Amino acid sequence: MSQRILRVGIVQQVATTVVADNLARLSQNISALASQGANLIVLQELHNTPYFCQTENVCQFDLAEPIPGPSTDSFSALARQHNVVIVSSLFERRSAGLYHNTAVVFDSDGSIAGKYRKMHIPDDPAFYEKFYFTPGDMGFNPIDTSVGRLGVMVCWDQWYPEAARLMALAGAEILIYPTAIGWDMNDTPDERLRQLNAWQTVQRGHAVANGLPLVAVNRVGHEYPESLQPSDPNSGIRFWGNSFVCGPQGELLYVAPSDTPDAHIVNVDLNRSEDVRRIWPFLRDRRIDDYQHITKRFRQ
Amino acid sequence: MSQRILRVGIVQQVATTVVADNLARLSQNISALASQGANLIVLQELHNTPYFCQTENVCQFDLAEPIPGPSTDSFSALARQHNVVIVSSLFERRSAGLYHNTAVVFDSDGSIAGKYRKMHIPDDPAFYEKFYFTPGDMGFNPIDTSVGRLGVMVCWDQWYPEAARLMALAGAEILIYPTAIGWDMNDTPDERLRQLNAWQTVQRGHAVANGLPLVAVNRVGHEYPESLQPSDPNSGIRFWGNSFVCGPQGELLYVAPSDTPDAHIVNVDLNRSEDVRRIWPFLRDRRIDDYQHITKRFRQ
Numbered sequence: 001m002s003q004r005i006l007r008v009g010i011v012q013q014v015a016t017t018v019v020a021d022n023l024a025r026l027s028q029n030i031s032a033l034a035s036q037g038a039n040l041i042v043l044q045e046l047h048n049t050p051y052f053c054q055t056e057n058v059c060q061f062d063l064a065e066p067i068p069g070p071s072t073d074s075f076s077a078l079a080r081q082h083n084v085v086i087v088s089s090l091f092e093r094r095s096a097g098l099y100h101n102t103a104v105v106f107d108s109d110g111s112i113a114g115k116y117r118k119m120h121i122p123d124d125p126a127f128y129e130k131f132y133f134t135p136g137d138m139g140f141n142p143i144d145t146s147v148g149r150l151g152v153m154v155c156w157d158q159w160y161p162e163a164a165r166l167m168a169l170a171g172a173e174i175l176i177y178p179t180a181i182g183w184d185m186n187d188t189p190d191e192r193l194r195q196l197n198a199w200q201t202v203q204r205g206h207a208v209a210n211g212l213p214l215v216a217v218n219r220v221g222h223e224y225p226e227s228l229q230p231s232d233p234n235s236g237i238r239f240w241g242n243s244f245v246c247g248p249q250g251e252l253l254y255v256a257p258s259d260t261p262d263a264h265i266v267n268v269d270l271n272r273s274e275d276v277r278r279i280w281p282f283l284r285d286r287r288i289d290d291y292q293h294i295t296k297r298f299r300q
Numbered sequence: 301m302s303q304r305i306l307r308v309g310i311v312q313q314v315a316t317t318v319v320a321d322n323l324a325r326l327s328q329n330i331s332a333l334a335s336q337g338a339n340l341i342v343l344q345e346l347h348n349t350p351y352f353c354q355t356e357n358v359c360q361f362d363l364a365e366p367i368p369g370p371s372t373d374s375f376s377a378l379a380r381q382h383n384v385v386i387v388s389s390l391f392e393r394r395s396a397g398l399y400h401n402t403a404v405v406f407d408s409d410g411s412i413a414g415k416y417r418k419m420h421i422p423d424d425p426a427f428y429e430k431f432y433f434t435p436g437d438m439g440f441n442p443i444d445t446s447v448g449r450l451g452v453m454v455c456w457d458q459w460y461p462e463a464a465r466l467m468a469l470a471g472a473e474i475l476i477y478p479t480a481i482g483w484d485m486n487d488t489p490d491e492r493l494r495q496l497n498a499w500q501t502v503q504r505g506h507a508v509a510n511g512l513p514l515v516a517v518n519r520v521g522h523e524y525p526e527s528l529q530p531s532d533p534n535s536g537i538r539f540w541g542n543s544f545v546c547g548p549q550g551e552l553l554y555v556a557p558s559d560t561p562d563a564h565i566v567n568v569d570l571n572r573s574e575d576v577r578r579i580w581p582f583l584r585d586r587r588i589d590d591y592q593h594i595t596k597r598f599r600q
Contacts, residue, residue, distance in 0.1 A: 120585045139590050159582050161461030161509050162591050170599040198508045198549040205505020208498045209461050249498040282459050285420045286597070290439050291462050294594045297586070299470040 004271040006147055006174070009038030009084075010254075012243045012262040014221035015050045022048055027078060029263040034082035038265050039108075039147045042087045042217045044243070045155050045180040046101070049091070051237065054225040056131040064093035072104055072112060080110030085145045087152055089178040091132075092117070101133040103152045103178060105143045114143035118154040119163065126184070126225070126237055129156070140166035148173040148270055151212070155179040158199070158216065162294065164206035168283075173270050175206060175214040182219070182239035196240055196258075204250035211277040213253075213268045217243045220261055248276040304571040306447055306474070309338030309384075310554075312543040312562040314521035315350045322348055327378060329563040334382035338565050339408075339447045342387045342517045344543070345455050345480040346401070349391070351537065354525040356431040364393035372404055372412060380410030385445045387452055389478040391432075392417070401433040403452045403478060405443045414443030418454040419463065426484070426525070426537055429456070440466035448473040448570055451512070455479040458499070458516065462594065464506035468583075473570050475506060475514040482519070482539035496540055496558075504550035511577040513553075513568045517543045520561055548576040 011029040015022055026047060033041050046052075048071060052060045065071050071090050079086045085108050092102040092115075101118035117136030121129050140163055142151045151172025157163045158177045167175060181199060183192045200216075207214040220241035243256040245266040256262040277283065293299055311329040315322055326347055333341050346352075348371060352360045365371050371390050379386045385408050392402040401418040417436030421429050440463055442451045451472025457463045458477045467475060481499060483492045500516075507514040520541035543556040545566040556562040577583065593599055 119587050119590065122585065124579070124581075135587065140593075156585065159509060159580070160586065161465060161505070162586070162594060165461065166591070166593055166599070169593060169596060194549045194551050197551065201501055201550045202505045202508040205461070205502045205509070208502040209459060209505070249494045250501045251494050251497065279424070280459070281424075283598070285422065285456065286460065286462070287419050287435070288595050288597055290419065291466070291595050293440075293466055293469060294462060295588050295591050296469060297588055298583070299466070 001271050001274055003269045006268045006270055007037050007039045008215055008245060008266045008268050009033030009041040010215065010217045010243050010245065010256065010262070010264055010266065011041060011043050012217060012220050012241055012256045013044060013047060014261055015047070015219060015223065017050055019048055023074065030078050030082060030084070030086065033263055033265060034084045036265055038084055040085045040087070042176055042215050043089060043178055044217045044219045045089045045178040046091060047089055047178070050223050051180050051219065051239070053129050053132055054126045054223070054237065056128045060132070061093070061099060064091040064099050067092050067102060067104060067115060068112065075104070076106050076110040076112065079106035079108055083108045085113070085147050087150065087176055087178065089154060098134055099132060100136060101129065101154055103154050105145060105150060105152060107145050113145045116141070116143065116152045116154065118157060120156045120160055122156040140170070142167050142170050142172035151175045153177055155181065158203050161206060161209065164210055168210035168212055172212065173273065174268065175210070175212050177203065177216045179216055179218045180239060182237040185234040185238055196242060200242065200244060204246050204252070207246050207248055208250040209282065211248045211273050211280060211282065213245065213247050213270070213273070215245050220259065248273045301571045301574055303569045306568045306570050307337050307339045308515055308545060308566045308568050309333030309341040310515065310517045310543050310545065310556065310562070310564055310566065311341060311343050312517060312520050312541055312556045313344060313347060314561055315347070315519060315523065317350055319348055323374065330378050330382060330384070330386065333563055333565055334384045336565055338384055340385045340387070342476055342515050343389060343478055344517045344519045345389045345478040346391060347389055347478070350523050351480050351519065351539070353428050353432055354426045354523070354537065356428045360432070361393070361399060364391040364399050367392050367402060367404060367415060368412065375404070376406050376410040376412065379406035379408055383408045385413070385447050387450065387476055387478065389454060398434055399432060400436060401429065401454055403454050405445060405450060405452060407445050413445045416443065416452045416454065418457060420456040420460055422456040440470065442467050442470050442472035451475045453477055455481065458503050461506060461509065464510055468510035468512055472512065473573065474568065475510070475512050477503065477516045479516055479518045480539060482537040485534040485538055496542060500542065500544060504546050504552070507546050507548055508550040509582065511548045511573050511580065511582065513545065513547050513570070513573070515545050520559065548573045
């Protein structure tokens with residue numbers, strides 16, 4: 001089968017407390033990647049701001065915006081200007097007291113191709129997302145663009161095989177996860193390595209199980225709670241970078257560094273999925289007659 | 301939390317056409333591992349015979365046996381004699397014209413603790429399993445034994461996140477896959493490596509997604525169709541060994557060689573799952589309100 005190359009640009013950044021500074025670097029990276037031929041550019045989770053979920057603070061709802069709104073206007077203009085599809089990740093204000101963690105996809109003509117509201121919401125020490133984000137109510141539906149049907153999800157979704165499968169069953173051609181994950185530096189080096197490997201492995205597993213390429217774009221850099229640098233250097237989150245792209249056998253095509261920003265283009269052949277699914281026809285043999293208990297919380 | 305160590309013995313063998321020879325080596329390995337302290341011994345898929353599914357031949361149904369039957373009597377005696385739980389994999393004759401690929405678990409007192417009939421049946425060149433095996437009709441249910449609740453599945457099941465999840469939701473404490481997978485030596489070395497890595501990765505992904513340890517035991521050695529050694533050395537299947545055990549973060553605890561038999565004990569702490577699930581509470585956040593389309597063949 002002939003190739004169908006998608007040139008995927010990934011933007012892994014350090015976030016500062018100055019939104020305009022983050023936006024300026026996003027714009028520069030998008031421009032640079034587009035000029036190098038990227039067809040699709042994927043940004044990290046909540047790229048406009050610091051990762052504000054390290055504490056629960058009602059003032060931080062001020063960071064949220066309507067969709068469409070100022071940020072979508074800005075990324076829409078960048079997509080149109082550079083003729084590139086952009087996957088962004090925004091803090092959505094849907095109504096008073098109703099906020100979501102929402103990925104917005106812009107087609108290369110600047111239109112909003114679609115959005116996805118993060119379905120699985122974590123809540124761990126320093127990741128107090130259940131305080132900020134109402135769980136998504138738009139389901140697991142891929143977004144059609146001029147470069148293909150994109151299975152866009154967000155961060156915590158990446159641990160759920162159900163989510164990846166539902167996107168694949170709806171015809172997604174690639175799985176995409178803007179994300180924000182990092183280390184608690186109080187953990188041992190061994191534990192930190194296990195966490196990083198688990199994060200990469202479970203996503204490569206989704207690629208294998210569904211015969212689809214996958215893109216994960218993570219933050220990098222050390223962020224302190226509410227951006228106040230305390231005396232304890234182990235406080236806060238050390239975002240671990242390692243943004244990566246893999247093919248439909250889970251084979252790694254690119255891995256970004258763990259400690260520095262990165263903007264990089266990776267060639268992904270969307271037609272390889274059909275070759276791989278012909279030798280490994282997992283979709284053919286699914287036992288859909290006996291999966292009904294997947295919708296239970298537990299079976300005991 | 302205090303440890304709860306399960307000493308898992310894995311038996312990776314070369315199969316010959318002489319069933320008595322295979323059984324003798326299985327018995328020796330079980331005896332040796334039990335004497336070294338194994339509590340649980342896992343055998344490879346269809347360990348009694350060559351991998352007969354390389355061709356479709358009605359005569360090979362003669363290899364099937366009722367359950368209980370001669371093989372279960374034999375493994376039952378070994379389990380009792382050595383006071384060890386055994387996971388076996390048999391070609392089950394259920395009735396005339398009705399055969400299954402069935403894992404049988406023996407408790408350490410020699411009783412049959414339960415069985416699992418392979419649910420997902422492959423059919424690829426040289427793996428003509430749909431000819432031989434009726435898909436299982438017992439669902440995805442773990443088997444209770446004196447050493448824990450075992451999530452036993454078989455080979456092709458290992459590519460399906462749904463199967464692993466259903467076992468986890470039913471309280472499985474460990475995922476176990478007897479398997480028979482290998483290379484077509486006509487494939488390039490790169491392709492062979494991608495296949496091996498994909499196989500390991502998707503299973504480690506199940507371990508991560510479910511916070512469970514996992515054991516996969518594979519055949520090793522080169523088997524030709526119907527065991528006739530032809531002039532083309534690339535014909536047949538080169539079973540790739542690489543039996544492995546990983547922990548609940550997908551971390552590899554042991555990997556067997558790719559080209560030689562192996563009998564090895566791996567210590568698995570069943571209580572680590574609770575620690576891991578406390579930091580990564582994936583079960584808490586599953587969107588069971590929106591997984592219903594998992595039971596569809598496709599969503600288009």
